[in-house]
Amino acid sequence: xxxxxxxxxxxxxxxxxxxxxxxxxxxxxxxxxxxxxxxxxxxxxxxxxxxxxxxxxxxxxxxxxxxxxxxxxxxxxxxxxxxxxxxxxxxxxxxxxxxxxxxxxxxxxxxxxxxxxxxxxxxxxxxxxxxxxxxxxxxxxxxxxxxxxxxxxxxxxxxxxxxxxxxxxxxxxxxxxxxxxxxxxxxxxxxxxxxxxxxxxxxxxxxxxxxxxxxxxxxxx
Numbered sequence: 001x002x003x004x005x006x007x008x009x010x011x012x013x014x015x016x017x018x019x020x021x022x023x024x025x026x027x028x029x030x031x032x033x034x035x036x037x038x039x040x041x042x043x044x045x046x047x048x049x050x051x052x053x054x055x056x057x058x059x060x061x062x063x064x065x066x067x068x069x070x071x072x073x074x075x076x077x078x079x080x081x082x083x084x085x086x087x088x089x090x091x092x093x094x095x096x097x098x099x100x101x102x103x104x105x106x107x108x109x110x111x112x113x114x115x116x117x118x119x120x121x122x123x124x125x126x127x128x129x130x131x132x133x134x135x136x137x138x139x140x141x142x143x144x145x146x147x148x149x150x151x152x153x154x155x156x157x158x159x160x161x162x163x164x165x166x167x168x169x170x171x172x173x174x175x176x177x178x179x180x181x182x183x184x185x186x187x188x189x190x191x192x193x194x195x196x197x198x199x200x201x202x203x204x205x206x207x208x209x210x211x212x213x214x215x216x217x218x219x220x221x
Contacts, residue, residue, distance in 0.1 A: 007184045009177075010063045010079060012103050013088035014096040018122030021167035022088070023064045026177050031167050048181040058185050060177065079110040083184040084118070086176065091121040091164060094144040097153075104157055116187070118180050119154040121145065124166040 011019045024030045050056045063078055087103055089096040100119075108114060126142045147164065154162035160183055165172040 006059045006061060007083040007181065007188065008061050008063065008081065009084045009086065009180060009184075010065060010082045011086040011088060012065050012107075013120075014090070014093075014099045014103075017088050017090040017093065017096045018165075018167055019086075019088050020064050022086070022120065022122060022165060022173050022176070023062050025167040025170060025173045027062060031170075033168075048177055050182040050185050051178055052182060052186075056185060058181050060181060062177075077110075079107060080112070082111070082115050083188045084116050084180045086120050086180065087117050087159070088120045088122055089145070089150075090123050091145045091150070092123050092126045092142040097145045097150070100153060100157075114158075116180065116183050117157070117159045118176055119150060119157075119159045119162040120176055121147075121150055121162065121164040122167065124164045124171055125168045 011023055013019055021031055047057055048060055050058060063082070065078065085107060087100060087107075089100055091097075104117075107117070147162075150164075151162050153159075161179060163172045163176045163179070165176055167173055
C-alpha cells in the first residue's frame, strides 16, 4: 500500500434521508435508529482502500452536511475544493428524490470545477420490511423511487454510478465510499499527509485535523 493520502468528500441531500447514518456506518461501524439531524456540518476521518489491482490506502475526510433549509447557505460554503460528492436521497421518500436537482445546481454554483458525484439511494432496508412482531409477515414495499428512474437521473447528470444502500443492514455502504475513493485517487492530484499542522486540502490549504481515523470496512463489487 502507498502513502496515506487525504481527500475531502462531502455528503449532501435533503434532511432525514440518512446521510449521517451512512457516514457513521462507514467510519465508525455504528447505526442509530433515532439519530438527531445534523446542525450545520460535521466531519469524520476514516481510511479506505481503493478498488484497484495494486491496492492503495487513502484517507477520507467526510463532511456530513445538514439538509435543513436554514443551513443551506452555510453548508454550501464547504462545497469548494471538495474531491468528491455523495449525493443522497431516501428511496422511500419521493420528495427527497425530486430535491436532487436543487442539490446538483448548488454544486454547479459553488464548485469552480464539478467534482465527481455518486448518487446514493438510502434506506434500502425499508423496501421490503418484515414485521417480526407480526409473525414475520412482509409489510410490502415502501419504495417510492424505482431503481431504473434513479439510474437514469444519475446517467443524465454524469454521476459515476448509482447505488442503493442500507446503513441499518450495512448494505453497499463500503462499496459506495470505495467507488468514490478509487475514482478520486485515480483522477485527483493527491496531497500527501506529512505536516503536524494538518492535512492539506485540494487547493493546498490546511484542513483542521480531528480525531484519529478508524479504518472502514472494505469490499469490492
